[in-house]
Amino acid sequence: MPKATTSSQNNRPALRRNQACRSCRKRKLKCDAARPHCATCVKQWQALISVPAPVGYAHPTEPQCSYDPVEGLTLAPETDPVDKIRQLEEQIKPFDSWSSASLKNKLYDKQATDQPSTPQSNSSQSPSSQGISLPHASLSMTDLSQRNESSSPDLSTNGDPFMELLFSGWNPDLPDPATLNHYIEVFFRCDPCGSRVLHRPSFLASMLLSPRDAGFPHSAILHAICASASRWSPKIDSFGDWHASKTRHYIDKCMSTGEDIFSVMQACILLSWYFYQEGRWVEVWIFAAFQTRVSVPLRLNYPGTFSTHGNNSPGAYLAPPKDLRDLESRRRTWWMTILFDRIASVGGWIHSVDERDIGTELPLRNEDFETENAIPSNPQDIATPDVFIRHPPQYTDSFILLVKSVMLFGRVTDFNVRGSLRAPTAPSKSQNPFYLEGFEALDKLVSRDFLENLPHIFKNNNGVTDASDGNNLDTDLYMVHIVPHAAVITLHNPYVNFNDPNNVSTARCIHSARCILASYYMLSATSLDITRLHPFVTICWYLAAVVQVQLCKYFIEIGDSDRESTVWGEINVLRFAMLAYGEKSPIGTRQERLLQGLMREIVRMTGHKQPLEVGAPLYPFSSSSLWRKGDEDGTAGVPMPSSSPFEKGISSVSSPPAVPPNSVWMIPHDLVPPPTGMSGDQSGVY
Numbered sequence: 182m183p184k185a186t187t188s189s190q191n192n193r194p195a196l197r198r199n200q201a202c203r204s205c206r207k208r209k210l211k212c213d214a215a216r217p218h219c220a221t222c223v224k225q226w227q228a229l230i231s232v233p234a235p236v237g238y239a240h241p242t243e244p245q246c247s248y249d250p251v252e253g254l255t256l257a258p259e260t261d262p263v264d265k266i267r268q269l270e271e272q273i274k275p276f277d278s279w280s281s282a283s284l285k286n287k288l289y290d291k292q293a294t295d296q297p298s299t300p301q302s303n304s305s306q307s308p309s310s311q312g313i314s315l316p317h318a319s320l321s322m323t324d325l326s327q328r329n330e331s332s333s334p335d336l337s338t339n340g341d342p343f344m345e346l347l348f349s350g351w352n353p354d355l356p357d358p359a360t361l362n363h364y365i366e367v368f369f370r371c372d373p374c375g376s377r378v379l380h381r382p383s384f385l386a387s388m389l390l391s392p393r394d395a396g397f398p399h400s401a402i403l404h405a406i407c408a409s410a411s412r413w414s415p416k417i418d419s420f421g422d423w424h425a426s427k428t429r430h431y432i433d434k435c436m437s438t439g440e441d442i443f444s445v446m447q448a449c450i451l452l453s454w455y456f457y458q459e460g461r462w463v464e465v466w467i468f469a470a471f472q473t474r475v476s477v478p479l480r481l482n483y484p485g486t487f488s489t490h491g492n493n494s495p496g497a498y499l500a501p502p503k504d505l506r507d508l509e510s511r512r513r514t515w516w517m518t519i520l521f522d523r524i525a526s527v528g529g530w531i532h533s534v535d536e537r538d539i540g541t542e543l544p545l546r547n548e549d550f551e552t553e554n555a556i557p558s559n560p561q562d563i564a565t566p567d568v569f570i571r572h573p574p575q576y577t578d579s580f581i582l583l584v585k586s587v588m589l590f591g592r593v594t595d596f597n598v599r600g601s602l603r604a605p606t607a608p609s610k611s612q613n614p615f616y617l618e619g620f621e622a623l624d625k626l627v628s629r630d631f632l633e634n635l636p637h638i639f640k641n642n643n644g645v646t647d648a649s650d651g652n653n654l655d656t657d658l659y660m661v662h663i664v665p666h667a668a669v670i671t672l673h674n675p676y677v678n679f680n681d682p683n684n685v686s687t688a689r690c691i692h693s694a695r696c697i698l699a700s701y702y703m704l705s706a707t708s709l710d711i712t713r714l715h716p717f718v719t720i721c722w723y724l725a726a727v728v729q730v731q732l733c734k735y736f737i738e739i740g741d742s743d744r745e746s747t748v749w750g751e752i753n754v755l756r757f758a759m760l761a762y763g764e765k766s767p768i769g770t771r772q773e774r775l776l777q778g779l780m781r782e783i784v785r786m787t788g789h790k791q792p793l794e795v796g797a798p799l800y801p802f803s804s805s806s807l808w809r810k811g812d813e814d815g816t817a818g819v820p821m822p823s824s825s826p827f828e829k830g831i832s833s834v835s836s837p838p839a840v841p842p843n844s845v846w847m848i849p850h851d852l853v854p855p856p857t858g859m860s861g862d863q864s865g866v867y
Contacts, residue, residue: 202246214248222246350393352400354427361403362388364410371413373656373715374458375405375451377580378513380506382551399444401431405451412458412765421455428452432471443499443514446475450517457525458716460771469525472518473533481518484540484562486511506553512544516584523591524717527671531598532591539563543585546578563588569626570634577636579644579658586664587717589631593668596623597675608675614686620672627668628689635661643700645707654709660718663700666693667721670728677728679735694728697721698751701758711758712765719759719772726755726776730783737786745787749795752780756793 196212202219205212212219218226226244234240355361365388369376379402390397404427411421428448435445453468479499480488486508487501502508522533543559544550559576561568569585596619601607614620632640644659670693673686681687701722704711711718729752736745756773763769784792 199249202248204246216248218244218246350391352392352403355400355403356407358388361407364407364414365403367413368406368410371713372409372454373713374454375409375517377547378447378450378510378517380510380550383506399431399441399448401428401435401441401445401448402451404428404431405448405455408455409451409458412455425452425455442475443479443511446472446479447514449475450514450521453521454716457521458766458768460766460768465525466530469522470533473522476515476518477534481511481515482534482539482541484542485558486515486541505555506550508558509545509550512541513550515541516544520584520587523587523594524720526594527590527720529594529598532595536563536588536591536595543568543576543581546576547580548578569631572634572636574636577639579639579655579661582635582639582661583657583664583715586631586661586668589627590664590668590671592623593627593672596620597671610676610678611681612676614673614676624669624672624689627665627672628693631665632662643703645704645709654704654713656714659700659704660715660721663697663718663721666696667724669693670724674724674728677731679731690728691732694725697725698754701754705758712762714762716762716766716768719762719766719769722755722758723772723776726752727779729755730776730779734783734786737783737788742788746789746795749787749789749792752776753793753795 196214199206200214201212202214202222204210205219205221210221212221222244223246226241230240351358356364365385369379369381384398387396387398404424407424408421408428411424429452431441431445432449432452434440435442449468449472453465453472456464456468476482480486485502487499499511502511519534519539526532540562543561543563545554545556545559548554549556556575559581560573561571561576569589572582572585600617608614615624639658639661642655642658643662644655644657646653646655670690673689676684676686677690678684678687701711729748733745733748733752736742736748756776759769759773759776761769763771763773780793789795
């Protein structure tokens with residue numbers, strides 16, 4: 182027989198759906214819906230406080246019992262703000278996955294503007310909303326209706342633009358759409374590095390989609406763009422670092438889940454260049470390794486950026502590219518990863534990916550990528566025998582040449598690292614490096630063949646061109662003309678010997694340093710902003726300055742005050758270039774500090790009272806005498822050196838700069854041929 186029910190059970194009315202308190206409903210306990218606290222929660226609280234709390238903890242002062250708001254009713258004005266926040270969070274929670282902490286920050290900011298500020302209200306603000314000023318979102322109803330193409334929840338927002346923005350699916354950690362679009366425009370216009378991986382037309386089109394649309398850009402990429410664009414925008418304290426930290430959050434999440442791995446990897450590339458521009462070397466090295474380690478299992482190093490060979494778990498890798506745009510985006514993502522790896526290793530560190538493990542074709546030209554021209558893949562890859570001296574016109578632009586020049590620099594790094602890995606002693610200034618296996622061929626490639634075989638349109642253009650609206654700067658092409666000289670210095674500097682007048686390494690380094698300096702003179706003679714240059718330019722300036730410091734020390738030792746003064750002026754020009762670049766990117770000031778440390782010895786040795794303030798003298802020479810027009814090699818009027826004993830038997834080695842044989846290291850400033858591409862008229866600024 183069933184048990185008879187008690188009168189209390191028969192008389193208690195049944196509760197409607199969701200009428201029970203939240204705690205009982207969550208724990209699936211019976212609830213009498215008593216206010217302010219139900220009997221079940223009161224009993225549990227009484228049982229809890231009957232036991233002393235552990236040291237350092239305290240029991241709640243009342244039962245933790247709360248109820249859902251009654252539909253159609255709003256909270257009274259005197260209601261605790263925390264209850265208001267809890268109600269808004271519960272409304273939004275079913276529709277998005279934003280963290281409650283981020284939402285609270287925004288809601289606290291909103292309360293601060295809606296309510297009068299008092300000491301009590303200020304002291305009750307969340308700690309997370311203090312310190313870093315979060316970007317505030319604001320969106321007009323017109324903009325919202327244009328962006329929000331998908332249906333939104335039917336919730337009352339009372340015309341609040343902020344709540345309208347939240348309900349549209351907008352990430353509250355990002356700036357409002359108008360501000361974000363401004364940063365994106367600045368990023369594509371000014372950034373010389375990470376912007377190469379993104380397809381600009383389709384990216385801008387995707388920004389017009391609803392934030393809930395699958396085609397809307399990933400938040401990690403948008404945060405990385407904000408961090409990068411902050412370099413060219415009015416400085417806001419911690420703005421760039423804050424967005425960099427948000428990007429790192431997505432990277433950390435991807436490392437544990439693998440979610441959205443390709444988009445997050447692209448965001449990592451943008452963030453890596455931001456860290457490089459900031460001179461944050463530890464993060465640069467860590468993220469360079471992260472990118473290469475992620476790229477390899479994604480098969481981006483294979484031709485076509487995809488391979489099924491040895492792939493036993495297809496779900497772990499990217500699917501084949503779905504179209505030409507996707508294919509080229511993957512290629513560029515791979516090559517920007519490899520470029521970053523090569524540039525991060527210039528200090529003499531081994532590369533993360535060996536050149537022999539790179540099978541991906543070189544990218545297409547920028548114009549073909551952006552217009553999505555249906556042309557075949559680039560026939561060249563890094564294993565093509567003549568990749569550094571043959572440049573098919575339909576597959577050559579300044580960006581592809583930059584890739585080749587940096588890869589050429591990478592070969593120099595590989596040679597130096599592998600040569601010293603098992604060598605019993607360090608390189609000696611007295612040894613002849615041309616007897617080392619592979620040195621002669623590499624020297625020929627970096628000191629002569631690459632620059633001499635550039636296509637005519639790029640060979641005679643250093644990246645600075647005249648236009649109707651003023652001078653234009655192609656930073657990729659500018660770097661193409663100085664990176665090989667930086668590679669020459671890196672290759673030859675261990676063997677520089679000023680006591681040997683026939684030392685080829687000395688001549689190579691001095692010539693390359695002067696060419697880097699001449700390129701800077703040419704650029705500084707215009708109104709162009711040098712902070713728009715690729716950040717690797719500061720490393721090239723530093724390498725040229727290292728040679729000049731060594732030359733200055735020699736002049737001090739032999740008592741040649743005039744030439745010492747000249748070299749001091751050139752050192753200071755490079756120093757000031759780094760400091761000027763440092764106004765936008767701290768990498769400039771950090772490289773200048775390294776140079777200051779290297780200069781301590783010569784500062785103590787010099788007889789100049791203020792050597793760091795010596796200006797660079799100008800040498801007004803006639804273009805009709807020293808570099809006459811019509812002389813393609815640019816050496817008319819310069820005495821040619823006689824063959825030295827060192828050069829005999831090395832016929833394939835390119836000749837050192839044209840100087841008298843007994844004064845190789847004392848090359849007069851006005852006897853150095855201008856860099857490739859400088860005409861006689863341009864040389865006047867040098």
